[in-house]
Amino acid sequence: MKSFVNVSVKQEKINLLNFDRKGMQAFFVEIGEKPFRATQLIKWIYQEGEYDFDLMTNLSKSLRAYLKEHCCIVAPDIIFEQVASDGTRKWVVEMGGGNKVEAVYIPEAKRATLCVSSQVGCALACTFCSTAQQGFNRNLSTAEIIGQLIAANERVGEQGRVTNVVMMGMGEPLLNFDNVVPAMNLMTEDFAFGLSKRRVTISTSGVVPAMHRLTEVCDVSMAVSLHAPTDALRDILVPINQKYPLKELMVACKKYIATSPRGFITFEYVMLDGVNDSQADARVLVKLLKNVPSKMNLIPFNPFPDTKYECSSPEVIERFRDVLYKAGIVTTVRKTRGEDIDAACGQLVGKVKDKSRRAEKLKRMEAMHEN
Known part of the structure; x- marks a missing residue:
């Protein structure tokens, strides 16, 4: 794949990476072209890796000239890389304007997973997450989200090509809905990345x-x-629960399962010593999930500076898992990856500085989704 344009390109031009196929079709119709041009252009960008409009030979000369004058193809750059002893790579990705996010590449024998960020920082203030403690700056554009996948494949080459994407990096994806959805559409678009919908996972704290x-x-x-079996505890660990409590969350989960490609929801549950890890907690969790087809992923807590939490012991995690397993809930304990480079879950710390306006921005974003 050829190198993409650097973020220093002037942004007044229309960045075509912001469009999924539907958006691209609308763009071409607006400029007086046929909708099928969208498929042609998407193939050039994502299948051929071609970003020079002059070389897109099945487009008319007049269209190529128009695109060259009014449009650009701008993806972010990886500016720093750390490689862990287990092969995990953490990339610092430059988004312009001093904004940086982190993406994590996790290679395995038969697949390669990319953990993608959706925001610069996070507004949700989950008490056990180091990213949340840094505050929130802004949403990423569709181009900046899909650009992380472009940059990853560029960096690792065809042999290490990304097969799975998890929207579990910095930020709450569903508070950046209008930019995240087109990015996921491109991930699963046959003419773009062509990933199976089963291999693209969006993670949410419960918006x-x-x-x-x-x-x-x-x-x-x-x-x-999820991280807690009761509203009382989840209100503390995941403050958005105060707005959308567990009863409402479970209803939303059941509704989503009806259309999900997997037919179940994966619940993430960080194991915090003496906080949410008792066998009694596990039994309450079983009752909560009784009618929700689900898989449980237990996550050993990864400590970060100044945190008040500690990780549950392996023995406690095993006992907790056994309660769930005996109740018929498929339960796994996540293997920590990239811990020695602070790339494990909960340790994606971006250099964001806007803490004071976190609550105001969160309120504004939530209001947008309720209207």
Whole structure:
């Protein structure tokens, strides 16, 4: 694949990476072209890796001239890389304007997973997550989200090509709904990356209105950051629960399952010593998930500076898992990857500085999704 244009390109031009196929069709119709031009252009960008309009030979000369004058193809750059002892790679990705996010590449024997960020920082303030402690700056554009996948494949080459994407990096994807959905559409688009919908997973802390909306427009796999079996505890660990409590969340999960490519929801549950890891907690969790087809992913907590939490012991995690397993819930304990480079879940720390306006921005984003 040829190198993409650097983020220094002037942004007044229309960045075509912001369009999925539907958006690209609308763009071409607006400029007086036929909708099929969208498929042609998407093939050039994502299948051929071609970003020079002059070389897109099945487009008319006049169209190529128009695109060259009014449009650009701008993807972010990887500016720093760390490689862990287990082969995991953490990339710092430059988004322009001093904004940086992190993406994590996890190679395995038969697949390669990319953990993608959706925001610069995060507004949700989950107490056990180091990214959340850094505050929130802004949403990423569709181009900046899909650009992480472009940059990853560029970096690792065809042999290490990404086969799975998890929207579990920095940010709450469903609070950036209008940019995340086109990016996921491109990931699963046959003429773009062509990933199976089963291999693209969006993770949410429980933005219930957006979960309902997602069922209507994009049926990728879903993971829910649960982390507590009761409202009382989840209100503390995952503060958005105060707005969308567990009863509402479970209703949204059941609705999503009806359209999900997997037919179940994956629940993420971080194991915090003495906080949410007792066998009694596990039994309450079993009752909560009784009528929700699900898989449980237990995550050993990864400590970060100044955190008040510690990880549950392996023995405690095993006992917790056994309670769920005996109740018929498929349960796995996540193998920590990239821990020695701070790339493990909960340790994606971007250099964001805007903490003071976090609550205001969160309120504004939530209001947008309720209207």
